[in-house]
Amino acid sequence: MKPEDQKRLLREMIFYRRFEDRCFEAYMERKVGGFLHLYSGQEAVATGVLEQAKTGHDYVITGYRDHVHALKSGAPAREVMAELYGKETGSSKGRGGSMHIFDPTANFMGGYALVGQPFPLAAGLALGAKHRGEGQIAICFLGDGANNQGTFHETMNMASVWNLPVLFVCENNEYAIGTHIDRSTAVRDQYKRVCGYNMEASQHDGMDIDTVMEAAAKAIDYVRGKSKPYFIEFMTYRFRGHSMSDAKSYRTKEEEAEWEKRDPIKVYSRRLKKAGIISDADIKAMEKEIDDEIENDIIKFAEESPEPKIEDLTRYVLDDNPDPRWIGPLVNEGE
Amino acid sequence: MAETAYWEAIRRAHDEEMTNDKMVIAMGEDIGVAGGTYKATSGLFDKYGPERIIDTPISENSYTGIGIGASMVGMRPIIEIMSINFALLALDTIINAAAKIRYMSGGRIACPVVIRTPGGTAHQLAAQHSARLARMFMSTAGLRVVTPRGPVDAYGMLKSAVRCNDPVIIIEHERMYNMKEEMPDEEFFRPLEGAEIVRHGTDITLIGYNYNVHLCLGAADKLAKDGISAEVLDLRSLKPLDRETIRRSVEKTHRVVIAEEDEAPVGVGAEIMAAINEDCFFALDAQPIRVHAADVPVPYNARLEKEAIPDVEDVYQGALKALGKI
Numbered sequence: 120m121k122p123e124d125q126k127r128l129l130r131e132m133i134f135y136r137r138f139e140d141r142c143f144e145a146y147m148e149r150k151v152g153g154f155l156h157l158y159s160g161q162e163a164v165a166t167g168v169l170e171q172a173k174t175g176h177d178y179v180i181t182g183y184r185d186h187v188h189a190l191k192s193g194a195p196a197r198e199v200m201a202e203l204y205g206k207e208t209g210s211s212k213g214r215g216g217s218m219h220i221f222d223p224t225a226n227f228m229g230g231y232a233l234v235g236q237p238f239p240l241a242a243g244l245a246l247g248a249k250h251r252g253e254g255q256i257a258i259c260f261l262g263d264g265a266n267n268q269g270t271f272h273e274t275m276n277m278a279s280v281w282n283l284p285v286l287f288v289c290e291n292n293e294y295a296i297g298t299h300i301d302r303s304t305a306v307r308d309q310y311k312r313v314c315g316y317n318m319e320a321s322q323h324d325g326m327d328i329d330t331v332m333e334a335a336a337k338a339i340d341y342v343r344g345k346s347k348p349y350f351i352e353f354m355t356y357r358f359r360g361h362s363m364s365d366a367k368s369y370r371t372k373e374e375e376a377e378w379e380k381r382d383p384i385k386v387y388s389r390r391l392k393k394a395g396i397i398s399d400a401d402i403k404a405m406e407k408e409i410d411d412e413i414e415n416d417i418i419k420f421a422e423e424s425p426e427p428k429i430e431d432l433t434r435y436v437l438d439d440n441p442d443p444r445w446i447g448p449l450v451n452e453g454e
Numbered sequence: 455m456a457e458t459a460y461w462e463a464i465r466r467a468h469d470e471e472m473t474n475d476k477m478v479i480a481m482g483e484d485i486g487v488a489g490g491t492y493k494a495t496s497g498l499f500d501k502y503g504p505e506r507i508i509d510t511p512i513s514e515n516s517y518t519g520i521g522i523g524a525s526m527v528g529m530r531p532i533i534e535i536m537s538i539n540f541a542l543l544a545l546d547t548i549i550n551a552a553a554k555i556r557y558m559s560g561g562r563i564a565c566p567v568v569i570r571t572p573g574g575t576a577h578q579l580a581a582q583h584s585a586r587l588a589r590m591f592m593s594t595a596g597l598r599v600v601t602p603r604g605p606v607d608a609y610g611m612l613k614s615a616v617r618c619n620d621p622v623i624i625i626e627h628e629r630m631y632n633m634k635e636e637m638p639d640e641e642f643f644r645p646l647e648g649a650e651i652v653r654h655g656t657d658i659t660l661i662g663y664n665y666n667v668h669l670c671l672g673a674a675d676k677l678a679k680d681g682i683s684a685e686v687l688d689l690r691s692l693k694p695l696d697r698e699t700i701r702r703s704v705e706k707t708h709r710v711v712i713a714e715e716d717e718a719p720v721g722v723g724a725e726i727m728a729a730i731n732e733d734c735f736f737a738l739d740a741q742p743i744r745v746h747a748a749d750v751p752v753p754y755n756a757r758l759e760k761e762a763i764p765d766v767e768d769v770y771q772g773a774l775k776a777l778g779k780i
Contacts, residue, residue, distance in 0.1 A: 215560065221562055221563055223563050228527075236546060238516065240523035241523060242516075243519060243521060243524040243529075244527055247528060270519065274520070276513070445643060445646060447648045448645060449647065451648075451699065
């Protein structure tokens, strides 16, 4: 990989971290409502996997911790922030919020709050892609907790039987909300769970973006080349709580400190510094530039954007311009 | 014109729509090689192959979700769920996904998926195969819910449902698949919206949907012998509901009976009564009457089963009550 691409990737991860730190601030300021689930600690997974995908062409879908997946897929940061602010200019016109970012122009097919629901939807995106034959694959990011839903087993089975081009990315952060994997799940290694469905699977370090990219490239080639599903597991850690109301009482400070040593941004910046690709001063400058962009462009856009109109409350429930040939209404004769 | 059975009408709609648009696919348990529990896709596997007539495993929630996901990227899936009881397993993907994706995405992503499923009691299938559940889908924003009463609507509404850009739930009925009706040979479409006056009358309005429209028609025949002119209204679409046609009919007849095969609480009849109260309360000459199932899980025993669900006589008696004759 070229040094400028390595620098870009580091910048992207720092951007995602600081973007979400700013989301946190906006939440504390009550500018953002609802639930807010942050991705801090797991950045190398979405960044590394989607670096190897054809973003904008391949379909991407995930759960409710969806900001970074949307951004890396190509959703404009202004629109993602505006969505959190509930504004008309948001990715989902303020109708979805943090958990439901959608950007079909980037083929980012959404964030979903029902744990495990994206499994079948992803397989459906892959079925559509396969049917159209335009070489797209579907990539589904979900946490280890989702694997205890029935949809996991049902979908792994069908994806395998029907040879659907879908990459299932399991971000194993060891906690299903506040319950540790050892207390909820019979096996800690999630990739082992799909062997019953005759599916290729592997497990990798999710805190090191180089490892993620190398493994993802192989998996994506496999899915695209063979038109078959693949299950890839990354061991990672969520630095913040599940959502804003989470005091993290279920884990120890020592455990958190151990994982923080493996912060994907620190790991990667150390590597680039050691290789002489970047300096501390470069990183400082990068951070300042990012903060300026977030504050003076992204937040400004979100703050200044208009709210949805009250009279538009009932738009988008059904097709707002249906074809009367199919919809009617029916005319009763002889009335 | 040819006499066509309900199942043949559905099969013809599948066939024509699949020929017309290669993005149309069908999915469901046993619909391919086995030809479908109700024969609604029989012969189509040989014609369109396994990529378009997809036999699914018994995984209702996820194969429905796969159809919904495919619909988000341009496919037009027609999903068969063998019994509406099994649709309960798919409620997450139907209600939490299909019904909400257009709205949650600010109108940016549509889910043009069609879900066909039979609801209703039939020949002693007992409690876990006899649910109706129309009320549950009817109360969900983001869905269209239609209830074709015969082959003409079963064909024409399925064709419209495939082309419409919204998720459409088509509730069929076990006891209707062999019902026959004269049907034009030329292609036609039936609108998804709008109640239909299937028999004009002046003294009382009998409102039904799905199979129970036929109970209303039977009751209207009996009432005619008593010299009473009954108007029969087929709702056709439970969501959206054509309140305007209901209002006009009630303003004409001033009396109304609603026949539903489901249990009464929080049901279709309750919703129609609420609509009548809100829209034309002062047009009523008597309280509206609901004719409905007993509030029990549907029993196996044939006599008990018959007792649990409404029949022509029940609708007739309901009409006499609304007319102040009993």
